[in-house]
Amino acid sequence: MLPTTSYTPQSHGNGSLSARDAARHTAGAKRYKYLRRLLHVKQMDFEFAVWQMLYLFTSPQRVYRNFHYRKQTKDQWARDDPAFLVLLSIWLCVSTMGFGFVLDMGILDTLKLLLWVVFIDCIGVGLLISTLMWVVTNKYLMKHPNKDYDVEWGYAFDVHLNAFYPLLVILHFLQLFFINHVVVINSDWFVGYFVGNTLWLVAIGYYIYITFLGYNALPFLKNTVVLLYPFALLGLLYVLSLCLGWNFTRGLCWFYKYRVQ
Numbered sequence: 001m002l003p004t005t006s007y008t009p010q011s012h013g014n015g016s017l018s019a020r021d022a023a024r025h026t027a028g029a030k031r032y033k034y035l036r037r038l039l040h041v042k043q044m045d046f047e048f049a050v051w052q053m054l055y056l057f058t059s060p061q062r063v064y065r066n067f068h069y070r071k072q073t074k075d076q077w078a079r080d081d082p083a084f085l086v087l088l089s090i091w092l093c094v095s096t097m098g099f100g101f102v103l104d105m106g107i108l109d110t111l112k113l114l115l116w117v118v119f120i121d122c123i124g125v126g127l128l129i130s131t132l133m134w135v136v137t138n139k140y141l142m143k144h145p146n147k148d149y150d151v152e153w154g155y156a157f158d159v160h161l162n163a164f165y166p167l168l169v170i171l172h173f174l175q176l177f178f179i180n181h182v183v184v185i186n187s188d189w190f191v192g193y194f195v196g197n198t199l200w201l202v203a204i205g206y207y208i209y210i211t212f213l214g215y216n217a218l219p220f221l222k223n224t225v226v227l228l229y230p231f232a233l234l235g236l237l238y239v240l241s242l243c244l245g246w247n248f249t250r251g252l253c254w255f256y257k258y259r260v261q
Helices: 019-024 027-037 045-059 061-076 083-102 107-140 153-174 188-217 226-230 229-245 248-259
Strands: none
Touching: 019 027, 027 061, 045 153, 045 188, 045 229, 061 153, 061 188, 083 153, 107 153, 107 188, 107 229, 107 248, 153 188, 188 226, 188 229
């Protein structure tokens, strides 16, 4: 059971944080602590990170309950342990090399693709989406805007990573077994692009839903249900893709090959 009392740092008689506590809770201090732990593998809790990855598929609400616990005990919503990011990076590298193998790329082209996927698709797009959501939630979804409550940028980035992981597994790992085998989804026949586009539907649906859960877990935000509205557009796009014969997987394969030319 999660604790019912919140963590409150020691303060002076006037209610302000002591200089030592204030320095410990600045964004810069939290970021330094997080980056420093990247260099100390023994300090990372990989077992707990694997637990989170499992529950992001089966019960993502449980993952965000742990974020509540972290806020109560450590006074921050964002992760202070980079183990999840490290495991996600490993997943990304292995699955990208799998794509290079399935698409018959050479070693050099696969390395190029890996650099593109890691630094542009994962880091670049992730920073962009996280910053956008950080701005939108703090500006438009706050119940009572004030300096005491805000969405941490680190938490926005964690929400993106949480939502990105199921999408990565579905589109960058599970889909590999269907591109040239089982059901050839990289083709023009209906069954192929039906299976392929359905995988895209499930993957992006996971991303939208887990993103919604992440911001809905913050008690000082309002109207977070608007984050579910993209489901309507997603469903419409899915139906149109089947009616018009669009094949998202074939487009992705073409795009990956074009990147490394």
